Amino acid sequence: VFWVYPRAASIGTPSTVKKPTSDRARGNMESVDGALRFLQRQFASVAHEESQWNEERMHLQQQVKELEQQRATQEEAYKDALLRIKMLQFALRQERGRYLVSPAPVSSAMARKPEASEISRPVSATVVRSVDRVVTQSPADSPPASPKAHAQIYRADNVNSSRSPQTPKGMEITRPRMGSRTASTHESPSHAPSDASKKEKPAPISLAAKSSFRPLKLKVKLTSHMDGVRALAFHPSEPLLVSGSEDCTVKLWNLAAVTSGPPSQRTAELDAALTIRTHGQSVLSVAILSAENYPNTQPHRAGAFATSVTYEDYLGLKAHSINRAHDDAVWDLHAHPLSNVLFSAGADGIVRTWGVASELALKSELKCTSKNHLKGMGHNNRGYLVPTSVRTLHADTKTCTIGYTCGSIAHFDFHGEQLIQMVRANDVDGSRESRDAQVNQVVAHPTMPxxxxxxxxxxxxxxxxxxxECVSTIVAHQDAVSSVSIDSSGLYLATGGHDGSLRVWSVAERQCVFEQSAHRPKFGEAVHSVAYHPSRGFIATSGADSLVKIFQ
Known part of the structure; x- marks a missing residue:
């Protein structure tokens, strides 16, 4: 038996049920005219609300535009203030060096002129004078302008052994090139063929007698690569290092364990935190993009790479984008320090600039032909000079400098794709097939042009x-100088050569303040890359012996 009970709401008199509409509304809706008037009132109220909403939206959009303009102005002011602070810090360090460091003695064996002794002159307190001193001074190793001055630096090897003069210690000895003024002045025609097969070993480069530079110590060796390591790049602020090798891999290293904790507990061996295997050929260059300049990136993911990841996480990693940027090898990559622009220098004779966002977007192409400039004559590829290195000029961030295989340096406005100027030293051979003085790498001073x-x-x-113009030239290594890097203060620069050594130089004095044997040679090459950490005291070197060494 089923019992059906009525709902509570249905129990009661009909007078308790709520009326659907009021009497006035029912009266208005009884006729067609009343219904139309009601609809008109409703449409009018909706239109009024929509106009108010549109007006409020326009007001908010105007406020957003004003805030964006204020933000852009503040960012420009911040960048300008940061550059001024760096310049003032550099001037302060130079001024302190006037009282803390005694000037290095001038060796008479180098046959320096009286005006060359101004190298050790202290720098004044103003930034302008410090700029003029570093840029305009010409040390003793600068290329002389006359054959007589050439004789003070170069010695021809065509003199008989019985009458060979004693070579002063520290003097650089090299064979003059054919057709140069030095060869025509010192070389005898009767002895030229017999001496052509001889190769004089360069004299060792002496260190500065006194220097405030603290000697570097080897902290750790990174041994995970299986072939020569061609490229290095540091994270702008974190102790992270990226290396690219001829074994077609890119490795990420976390160097926090090298510096954290007491020296007795620091690790002696370090494994790569991440290995990326997406290249099918040798990795020749790497660059790290700062998350501050690339708002579309995910900076929190970069921190995850510094820790251990599971195999599942590793398989989930994918390349952000893959682009065929050049028709030949990419010799160099450089990320603009203040904007989302990436430079790539290819062996096809083109330097391309890319906008880095969700995808790489080609912005401009920088080409230079030998017909455009007299100083651009030399080795080229289908009429285009072959770039080897590109860097942003910090004194003018809208321009960049490019080094070529012909030995010239080009100054470009990369926004307008305009060649501003081309510079070549007087002692660089400009013949078509000569690559004796090719530029292997260029760096820009952080505060000076x-x-x-x-x-x-x-x-x-x-x-x-x-x-x-070229204001100074120094003999840096006993073999080719393969890499150069400058510290964030602009006081010291590190170089690596195929003689296997790492050398640190004083920018103001143009003298070597530290030397260390870094890598063993292999197939005529030794040190491939040298990198200063932008904010920490690390110097990293990589070489043909598949090792990466960290100095501090």
């Missing part, structure tokens, strides 16, 4: 991009 280039002919050359 000064560019330092590492050349194949064992020399470091200093270029003043404001004056458009």
């Amino acid at each position: 000064l560019v330092i280039a590492a050349h194949q002919d064992r020399r470091l050359r200093f270029y003043d991009m404001r004056a458009g």
Whole structure:
């Protein structure tokens, strides 16, 4: 038996049920005219609310635009203030060096001129004077302008052994190139063929007598790569290092264990935190993009790479984007320090700039032909000069400097794709097939319009991009200078050469303050890359012996 009970709401008199509409509304809706008037009132109220909403939206959009403009202005002011702070810090360090460091003695064996003794002159307190001193000074190793001055630096090897003069200690000895003024001045025609097969060993480079530079110590060796390590890049602020090798892998290293804790508890061996295997050929260059300049990236993921990841997480990693950027090898990559621009220098003779966002977007192409400039004559590929290295000029962040295999340095406005100037040292051979003085790498001074280039002919050359000339040349290694890096203060620069050594130089004095044997040679190559950490005291070197060494 089923019992059905009525609902509580249905129990009661009909007078208790709520009426659906009021009497007035029912009266208005009884006729067609009343219904139309009701709809008109409703449409009018909706239109009024929509107009108010549109007006409020326009007001909020205007506020957003004003806030974005204020943010852009504040960012520009911040960047300008940061650059000024770096310049003031550099000037302060130079001024302190005036009282804390005695000037290095000048060796008479180098046959320096009286005006060359101004190298050790202290720097004044103003930033402008410190800039003028570093940029305009010409040390004794600068290329002389006359054959007589050439004789003070170079010695021809065509003199008989019975009458060979004693070579002063520290003097660089090299064979003059054919057709140069040095060869025509010192070389005898009767002895030239017999001496062509001889190769004089370069004299060792002496260290500075006194220096405030603290000697570096080897902290750790990274041994996970299976072939030569071609490229290194540090994270801007964290103790992270990225290395690219000829074994087609890119490895990420967390160096926090090297510096944390007491020395007795620090690790002696270090494994890579992450290994990326997406390349099918040798990795020739790497670059790290700062998360501050790339808002579309996920900076928290970069921190996850510094810790151990599971195999499942590793399989989940995918390449952000893969682009065929050049028709030939990519020799160098460089990330702009203040914007989301990536530079790539290819062996096809083109330097391309890319906008880094959700995808790589080509912005400009920088090409230079030998017909455009007299100083661009030399080795080229289908009429285009072959770039080897590219860097942003910190004194003018809208421009960049590019080094070429012909030994020249180009100054470009990469936004307008315009060549501003091309610089070449007077002692660089400009013949078409000559690559003796090719630029292996360029770096820009952090506060001055000064560019330092590492050349194949064992020399470091200093270029003043404001004056458009080479202001200094020093013999840096006993073999080709393969890499150069400058510290964030701009006081010291580190170089690596195929003689297997790491050398640290004083930028102001142009003298070597530290030397260390770093890597063993292999197939005529030794040190491939040298990198200063932007904010920590690390110097990393990599070489053909598949090792990465960390100094501090």
